[in-house]
Amino acid sequence: MTTRREALGLFGTAxxxxxxGSLLPxxxxxxxxxxxxxxxxxxxxxxxxGFPWRYMKLxxxxxxxxxxxxxxxxxxxxxxxxxxxxxxxxxxxxxxNNFPFAMxxxxxxxxxxxxxxxxxxxxxxxxxxxxxxxxKPIADDLFNWYQSEPLPSYHPKQTPRVEIxxxxxxxxxxxxxxxxxxxxxxxxxxxxxxxxxxxAWLTASCAKKTVELLNAQADGAFKAAYPVPKEVQExxxxxxxxxxxxxxxxxMDCAPCxxxxxxxxxxxxxxxx
Ligand code: HEC
Ligand code: HEC
Numbered sequence: 001m002t003t004r005r006e007a008l009g010l011f012g013t014a015x016x017x018x019x020x021g022s023l024l025p026x027x028x029x030x031x032x033x034x035x036x037x038x039x040x041x042x043x044x045x046x047x048x049x050g051f052p053w054r055y056m057k058l059x060x061x062x063x064x065x066x067x068x069x070x071x072x073x074x075x076x077x078x079x080x081x082x083x084x085x086x087x088x089x090x091x092x093x094x095x096x097n098n099f100p101f102a103m104x105x106x107x108x109x110x111x112x113x114x115x116x117x118x119x120x121x122x123x124x125x126x127x128x129x130x131x132x133x134x135x136k137p138i139a140d141d142l143f144n145w146y147q148s149e150p151l152p153s154y155h156p157k158q159t160p161r162v163e164i165x166x167x168x169x170x171x172x173x174x175x176x177x178x179x180x181x182x183x184x185x186x187x188x189x190x191x192x193x194x195x196x197x198x199x200a201w202l203t204a205s206c207a208k209k210t211v212e213l214l215n216a217q218a219d220g221a222f223k224a225a226y227p228v229p230k231e232v233q234e235x236x237x238x239x240x241x242x243x244x245x246x247x248x249x250x251x252m253d254c255a256p257c258x259x260x261x262x263x264x265x266x267x268x269x270x271x272x273x
């Protein structure tokens with residue numbers, strides 16, 4: 001018997017796209033497959049019925065443009081998520097176009113203006129989670145790229161509200177650090193049009209990067225280009241899982257917050273940010 005996944009494999013081309021609406025996850029079918037669980041619920045074996053949704057390779061620049069425009073109507077998390085999943089919705093219809101995209105608006109300003117995780121990263125990682133069997137390496141590469149790359153790297157095609165000439169390295173996946181560093185370098189206020197425009201370009205940059213990673217993964221050619229920096233790995237070797245202290249967790253760059261370790265601390269080489 002042909003399984004559903006094999007059947008999907010037969011329709012890998014645009015010609016097969018019309019069939020996808022009927023083949024892609026249907027909540028009622030998913031509920032049945034999930035043995036009575038709510039649609040898309042997690043079964044005891046850790047699997048999720050009808051999930052992830054099938055990914056079809058996208059044009060990274062088209063995604064960036066959609067993300068940019070998405071930012072202008074729904075901010076960063078909405079923009080990056082809609083840039084990617086909205087592109088699939090326009091090309092392939094259901095189920096992508098049934099996604100309640102508006103729920104992503106809460107991610108603005110590092111989630112409800114808490115300036116925690118950058119919304120452009122949040123929306124991108126959520127899109128990868130919706131569309132990939134193996135989203136974590138994508139999030140890892142995206143986040144490490146974001147921490148170390150001068151951004152924003154994408155210039156929108158339409159004339160922007162204001163030209164952005166400053167790029168900065170965030171050294172953090174946090175909205176707070178990312179915005180503050182950029183504002184300091186650009187010498188503008190955090191609620192200025194300049195900062196808003198910079199975040200729109202940043203949203204497009206992140207969505208574009210994510211789709212490049214998703215495309216590479218779909219081709220079986222994904223290779224992490226931004227590993228966790230050596231210094232962070234060293235900190236983690238004592239402080240993270242399995243380390244001698246195991247008193248914290250995380251892959252963020254530690255240095256921006258812990259720049260001054262006590263005199264009792266084991267001596268380690270520090271880079272200067
Ligand atoms: C060789 C193991 C080792 C490595 C590597 C290491 N630590 Fe520690 N860390 C310790 C020990 C042991 C203590 C407790 C001693 C103390 O109170 O300073 C500690 C304490 C700390 C503390 C709490 C006390 C303080 O000094 O503020 C922080 C924060 C910390 N480490 C951060 C880091 C960061 C950031 C890095 C990487 C740059 C790092 N550690 C690398 C072993 C390590
Ligand atoms: C965004 C800022 C931030 C980043 C990034 C960060 N930390 Fe922390 N860390 C904190 C804060 C705040 C505390 C709580 C400090 C306190 O209350 O004493 C803390 C606590 C700790 C402690 C416990 C300190 C103690 O007094 O026992 C360790 C160890 C630590 N961090 C290690 C790390 C390591 C390793 C990394 C990188 C993988 C890291 N931190 C990244 C802000 C940060």
